[in-house]
Amino acid sequence: MTTDAPQPAATLSALLQEDRRYPPSEAFVAQANWNDPAIYERARRDPEGFWAEMAERIDWARPWDKVLEWDAPWAKWFVGGQLNACYNCVDRHTKTWRRNKAAIVWEGEPGDERVLTYQDLYREVNRCAAALKRLGIGKGDRVAIYLGMIPELVISVLACARLGAPHTVVFGGFSPESLRDRIQDCEAKVVITADGGWRRGNIVPLKENTDKAVAECPTVQSVLVVNRTSDPKRVPMHTGRDVWWHRLLAECAEQVVEPEMVDSEHPLYILYTSGTTGKP
Structure with a gap:
């Protein structure tokens, strides 16, 4: 006996029917940024008006024509609007008193530290975006980022957003x-990784893992490698494919890449469900 597999639309429809509730603790509510019941009531009473008001807090290159197009279970938000996530995260703050305030405060293994102001972050993101452009990345191209928890991870994410590259x-x-x-x-088209990464006192062989993975990935044209744990002279690099982060970004010093303004529904990133077998 066989049964037909559920269709995607039916599955999505079923997932929309959810009655379970998980009330937050009083302690969590007390420290929440928005703990005024009137805010929730405003959103419940006029969802589109509420989210339009929230959206006005960020910068748009082109204002939206319509807040929401809703055809259950599909939704399109801020139709006709254009913006850039990197601009909103970085650029706009460099034009205010925040430019010399810390944007990233980082402490890693084995005890190294780094602080980047918004102005520092702006400079590094532009250099990374210029480097990615040299590697052929533009709007709509995809980049995989396989790094430890280091500042270069954030810089890479923002640089991709700057170019409109998911x-x-x-x-x-x-x-x-x-x-x-x-x-x-x-x-x-590009993978950003490091020679290795620190994790609980041990070195994770990120570059070695990347080499094994990329061997079965014909779309990858370049691998950008952060020097994190090893002597660069001892790291196997594939000629014509692998490029050192520090060398390429040094060639892109002081370059400014104008942020690519994209439609509000343009994909920013590809996110997976939990675990190693999930799908985006």
Whole structure:
């Protein structure tokens, strides 16, 4: 006896029918940014008006024509509007008193520290975006990011957003096989990784894992490598494919890449469900 597999639309419809509730604790409510019941009531009474008001807090290159197009279960938000996520996260703050305030405060293993102001972050993101452009990345191209928790991860994400290039962040603890699957899923043209990454006192062989994964990923044209744990002279680099982060970005010093303004529904990133076997 066989049964027909559920259709995607039917599955989505079923998922929309959810009655379970998980009330937050009083302690959580007390420290929430929005703990005024009137805010919730405003959103409930006029959802489109509420979200239009919230959207006005960020910068738009072109204002939207319509807040929401709703054809259950599909939704399109801020139809006709154009903006850039990197501009909103970085650029606009460099034009205010925040430019010399810390944007990233980082402490890693084995005890190194780094602080980037918004102005510092603006400079580094532009250099990374210029480097990615040299590697052929533009609007709509996909980039896989396989790094540890280092500032270059944030810089890479923002640089991709600046170019309108969707990115997928792959957990640095994943195997070469899981990395391969994620690269193949998004057909990434560039992979950003490091020679290695620190994790609980041990070095994770990120570059070695990347080499194994990319061997089965024909869409990958370049691998951009952050020097994190090793002597660069001892790291195997594939001529014509692998490029050192520090060298390429040094060639792009002081370059400014204008942010690519994209439609509000343009994909920013590719996100997976939990685990190693999930799909985007």
